[in-house]
Amino acid sequence: MPDLMAADSTIGNPTINIAIFGGFVLITLAITFKASRNNKSAADYYAAGRNISGTQNGLAIAGDYLSAASFLGIAGAIAVYGYDGFLYSIGFLVAWLVALLLVAELMRNTARFTMADVLAFRMRQRPVRMAAAISTLVVSLFYLLAQMAGAGGLVTLLLGVTGEAAQAIVVTIVGALMIFYVLVGGMRGTTYVQIIKASLLIIGALVMTLWVLGKYGFNLSALLGGAQDMAVEGRDVTKPGAQYGATNVSKLDFVSLGLALVLGTAGLPHVLMRFYTVPTAKDARKSVVWAIWLIGIFYLFSLVIGYGAGALVGPERILGAPGAVNAAAPLLAFELGGTVLLGIIAGVAFATILAVVAGLTITASASFAHDVYASVIKKGKVTGNGEVKVARITAVVIGAISIGLGILALQAGLNIAFLVALAFAIAASANLPTIIYTLFWKKFTTQGALWSIYGGLIACLVLIAFSPVVSGGPLNATTGKSTSLLQDVDFSWFPLNNPGLVSIPLSFFLGWLGSKLSKEKPDQLKNAELEVRALTGIGAEKAVAH
């Protein structure tokens, strides 16, 4: 590969970066192989036999949730915009309370493998399963797109791979590895990869946080002052408004983003699926408590890392680097600890992407095999093994799609935390209202569920398609390029980048209206079963004994 060492914009030593990443891959592959020996039934493949402990699952949730968006995107947003970047981490964290208080345990008690198991529980099975599966696939694909975009940027920065063809090869390798984890290890292998990755990520972030704080005498005020000294001229990074404060529209956008973040988590299919890997609802509770502590502490670290990158590297160098905003954390690592720390952080960031992508792939493939293939196409007349076979094939297809998307995403250069925020908006609009109504509103009907899921999903996608994200974004003064996905066209009419402010209330309203206008009588017996099972845990799926 001739362009491997050619780029002078590369930081660190690509050989060290590759060696550390390779070490992670080897160790996790070995563990995945070991885990695969126990993969026999559908419950093994989808839910790791339901015998992951609460603590382990908490770590795995953190591993699943602290994606490249959290690590690279939030740190970058804080480094460049300061305070406005901080909102991402607050929204991402507070959102877990919705999952803890309203969703996690009740879902664990009533579902087998997918989100649709609960949503279709007391409705007409096939239409609701189909709707839930479609929204699961869309949310997962958006999330995948964000992760692959992160992988692309990271590769450019750390491995010095600059040619488009060479970048595509690297993305393909990452995608192929991920497919391999999922096929061989199933949910158990994926869980172990996420646990290892979460531990590495949190330790890595801790080291960087202490290092940065040490440089400023453990004085938060001094760190903020340092970041302010380096800030882009005319911007106050310690105060709100640097990114979103410009106009009334951008202010509304900020509120919209805030709403999508806080309501999105409890509707993310790959997060919900993690609750099915533990033996009981109490373990589900324990895992969320662990996750909240780990994620919260990590976001506190990312605040320091973000301001640290702003102060020690400076927004100008960050924005000038390949990968732009997403490069803040790796650049800071290089600034602090040279090639070795950079190599470690780079390896961790790669591991992050690999683990999250594996989690997303298994969720999407489970939803297709369990909801669409087994329930809708085969009407339940399929063996567990047949279903798992379909899930494995789907995993390969989804892996291939995400490789394709990743290669496209390389060109776009959007902040990946922002892309993930769109996935959150879709999850909050299409999934959360139906989950809440199903669990807590007796009179919710099939029609209400379909209106809410499809209404929320379509509203979200249409509003994104006609927003400045896709076309007509403002031109960047230095590069002359639009911030939109498409250049030189403008068919946008929806002013907000994030559709949550409109689509989430709309979806709640449609769920209510659809139920009110429906002639269908809610199924009293099914409702009783759902409610009693949800709160008492009777009839919940048991752990698989090996």
Add this chain to the structure above:
Amino acid sequence: MTPPPDRRALTPEEYLEAQNSPEFAELKRRFRRFAFPMTFAFLAWYLLYVLLSTYAPDFMSTQVFGNVNLGILLGLGQFLTTFVITHLYVAHANKRTDPISDEMRERLERHDFAPGTGTHETTGGATRA
């Protein structure tokens, strides 16, 4: 999933009977009385923070000490309340809802709620706790 041979599945009527039992009403009340107001409270507090950051930036920029302003402190306050609410919920679940749900689950497994048996009239000790 097929139930183990020694255990028959619960009938829909048993679920209905259980749902209509006083202890289930109490379980549901205890669960909702905590979860609903708390959800409302933390969402309101979070939205207040977002709205203040957006529409009252001058207020949020009030310097408290050094370069640390009110906005950053309130943001850190969101972390603190999240940790506190997590703790409160776990304590509430352990003390107030788990005993009832554990007891009901055991009784459901013994088919205590099968219509006509009448045993569900005797409420367990946990409900009175």
